[in-house]
Amino acid sequence: MTTETTTGRTTAQGSPASPAAPVTVELHGLDLGYDGRTAVLTGVEGTLHAGEALALIGPNGSGKSTLLKGLLGLTRPVRGTVRVLGRRPADARRDVGYLPQTAEVDPTFPVTVRQVVAMGRYRRETDRPLGWLRPASAADRRAVTDALERVGLADRARRRFGELSGGQRQRVLLARALAGDPGLLLLDEPFNGLDETNRDALEHILAELTAGGMSIVLSTHDIGLARAVCTHAAVLAGRQLAFGPIAQALAPAVITAAYSGRSDVAAVYAAPFRDAPAAEAPGGPVADDTPASRRGSTR
Numbered sequence: 001m002t003t004e005t006t007t008g009r010t011t012a013q014g015s016p017a018s019p020a021a022p023v024t025v026e027l028h029g030l031d032l033g034y035d036g037r038t039a040v041l042t043g044v045e046g047t048l049h050a051g052e053a054l055a056l057i058g059p060n061g062s063g064k065s066t067l068l069k070g071l072l073g074l075t076r077p078v079r080g081t082v083r084v085l086g087r088r089p090a091d092a093r094r095d096v097g098y099l100p101q102t103a104e105v106d107p108t109f110p111v112t113v114r115q116v117v118a119m120g121r122y123r124r125e126t127d128r129p130l131g132w133l134r135p136a137s138a139a140d141r142r143a144v145t146d147a148l149e150r151v152g153l154a155d156r157a158r159r160r161f162g163e164l165s166g167g168q169r170q171r172v173l174l175a176r177a178l179a180g181d182p183g184l185l186l187l188d189e190p191f192n193g194l195d196e197t198n199r200d201a202l203e204h205i206l207a208e209l210t211a212g213g214m215s216i217v218l219s220t221h222d223i224g225l226a227r228a229v230c231t232h233a234a235v236l237a238g239r240q241l242a243f244g245p246i247a248q249a250l251a252p253a254v255i256t257a258a259y260s261g262r263s264d265v266a267a268v269y270a271a272p273f274r275d276a277p278a279a280e281a282p283g284g285p286v287a288d289d290t291p292a293s294r295r296g297s298t299r
């Protein structure tokens with residue numbers, strides 16, 4: 001399995017990150033399951049640093065959401081360890097932003113955009129949660145405004161959430177995830193259903209966040225998104241097939257194995273990275289000590 005090295009570390013811009021960049025995610029010998037006994041995802045091994053973004057790639061049912069839930073402390077390790085921001089996932093939860101696959105805010109519910117984003121401040125103070133028990137502080141209000149500015153929707157703060165388009169609502173929910181000032185942002189298929197304009201906007205926002213030192217882990221079926229946003233990839237198929245700099249992790253042999261011999265899928269995934277060194281077939285290690293140079297070579 002892979003071992004992250006300083007030379008393999010890249011920022012979202014494809015340039016080497018500072019050797020001092022802190023580790024944000026550590027996965028070691030990890031098997032995850034839902035009942036504490038039966039693993040649905042095995043052999044997860046890898047490290048992510050501040051400013052790096054990891055794409056979880058794999059077919060339906062391969063374990064992408066399960067791994068995200070593992071980082072949130074919602075799925076239990078059957079074996080191995082997960083560390084998030086140097087802590088157990090449950091202990092790091094208040095410093096992790098999460099954008100779920102299916103938005104749970106009912107668009108017909110009469111709340112403003114600002115109120116939705118303010119929900120992201122709830123877990124900042126577990127002893128005095130924002131809402132009924134305490135009014136918003138100046139820091140809360142500033143954080144909500146900052147988050148709305150980051151996603152380009154500050155001018156919609158007083159609008160009803162349900163009046164916004166689906167793509168704008170997605171950005172509001174991203175702002176909610178950012179309002180808690182997370183060190184790690186988890187996104188479950190964030191580009192689903194977005195048109196090109198909103199997709200470009202989200203891509204830009206995520207690139208800015210990683211440039212500012214945030215770590216991102218996202219699941220996606222969209223190779224364009226993975227290429228545009230992520231420095232690293234983990235390829236899953238019920239077990240980890242690769243974890244490393246994105247150009248290497250998405251090697252044809254790995255993708256073919258993940259998609260059960262579908263070489264056409266492998267061609268789509270691997271095409272941008274043809275110049276990258278070949279990875280070993282799944283089961284063997286994927287060396288990750290070569291810079292991804294993602295933006296320079298793959299777009």
Ligand SMILES: Nc1ncnc2c1ncn2[C@@H]1O[C@H](COP(=O)(O)OP(=O)(O)OP(=O)(O)O)[C@@H](O)[C@H]1O
Nearest residue numbers: 034035040058059060061062063064065066067219
């Ligand atoms: N709550 C649950 N309880 C038990 N098993 C589950 C649960 N959720 C998912 N699984 C199982 O875990 C495995 C991995 O599912 P997961 O949702 O992580 O896949 P995925 O890669 O995110 O799929 P998709 O691309 O369809 O979203 C599947 O076999 C699935 O049936």
